[in-house]
Amino acid sequence: MKRIQLGNTVFEGKNDVYLLDGDRTVLVDVGVSLPDVREQLRDGLAAHDLTVADVDEIFLTHWHHDHAGLAGELQRESGATVRIHEADAPLVAGDETAENDDDERLRAALDDWAMPVESRERLLSFLDSHDELAGEDVDVTPFTDGETFDVNGRTLEAVHLPGHAAGLSAFAFDGESGREAFVGDAILPKYTPNVGGADLRVDSPLAQYVDSLLRLVDLDLARAWPGHRDVIDDPSARALTILDHHRERTENVVSVLAEHGPCDTWTVSAHLFGDLDEIHILHGPGEAYAHLDHLARHGVVERDGREYELVDETVDVDALFPAVER
Known part of the structure; x- marks a missing residue:
């Protein structure tokens, strides 16, 4: 497994893309759809004698643009299968109903929270100016909690960890030091993942996130590979x-x-x-x-x-x- 770090000036800092090479070329997350990030990913693949056309499969931890934004264009160029939890699949696929529902949910929340007009306008302007971060629509292959996937002789197990996003999922596997996982934004080494605002579809967001943290503790991982920054050597302690x-x-x-x-x-x-x-x-x-x-x-x-x-x-x-x- 190799890590490709990508720039990210919009969200929580550098994004991590994980390359699982072998008979099949597999990526875990892909970064945000911005020209400089796109080139960084291509350069990262080239450093391992690979191109986008070589990518066979993409696993997305969740729908947020800094993790899924480049998936559509990578799929168009490579024909890769793109897998994501069923709860997040409609948003990554560009489903119009899901996107409209999400927009209505946002505006209802801003009203419910009594956000002042000036702040609301600034937020909506920011979001509108970053529409391109979502990238192209994706032909997604949804999965559910507990599904397993054979990746170059290694088994990845999907572990659903909602809270930060409705479909956020880790991918657990047997590593060199014991059980490990790609955890996306379920836990991060520096920041605490946002809960409540990052995905307005999540009901009882704090309670769900607490349950996900406890599930991570129960996994007793030796290491966690997060969606941003550096490896977490004691995931249970961090959770x-x-x-x-x-x-x-x-x-x-x-x-x-x-x-x-x-x-x-x-x-x-x-x-x-x-x-x-x-x-x-x-x-x-x-x-x-x-x-x-x-x-x-x-x-x-x-x-x-x-x-x-x-x-x-x-x-x-x-x-x-x-x-x-x-």
């Missing part, structure tokens, strides 16, 4: 660190409501993150919403219109998250 981060953020949300009284999602986001720009105009309130939703489902807050009111000021936040043996 637990991210779980702790969300527990602390939930405490922060409770503190905001205790200090300021009933607040809408945008106001809570402003107290947590301050001023936001570009994609973070979506991700900030999305994260605040994920935590407010989690608190509401546990009866800690009640919602009246767009505002959330703290009704249990003595809440034990630890009780809202599963106890994990460390």
Whole structure:
């Protein structure tokens, strides 16, 4: 297995594309559809005496453009099979109904979160100006959780880990040091993957993401190969660190409501993150919403219109998250 790192100035930093070479040339993720990234991927393949035409199969961890954007043009040039979880398949395929539903869902969320008009316009302008990042439509081959694939004598197992995206999936395999996995953005070595704003289709986003973190812990991976930056040498520890981060953020949300009284999602986001720009105009309130939703489902807050009111000021936040043996 070889890693090709691609530039990414729009999202979480350098993207990782993994090359599984052998009898068949297989890629895990492909990067965003931008001219410089396209050339970096071609150069990365050339460094291993390969061209785009040699690619036989592409596994996508999820639908986000910085992971799937180049898949369509790579498929057009190579005829590669492109595999992605069934939940994300319509968006990568360019299904018009799925795209329209996603756009309607976005506008409804911005209204529900009480995003100010100026911030909404800045966000929509940013998103419209980056439409090309999605690249060409793809003829996708969907898979489901638990499916296995033989790749050059190695078995990849799809592990569905929703939260950051509805269809986000890792691909687990037996590596040199034990069980390993390509994990996309399920866990990252530096940042915590956004939950709540990164994919508005995810119901109960924080609860689903917590379940995915616990599933990663249970996998007891020796190493994880993420979608950005460098290898994670203790994936279970990293998953637990991210779980702790969300527990602390939930405490922060409770503190905001205790200090300021009933607040809408945008106001809570402003107290947590301050001023936001570009994609973070979506991700900030999305994260605040994920935590407010989690608190509401546990009866800690009640919602009246767009505002959330703290009704249990003595809440034990630890009780809202599963106890994990460390």
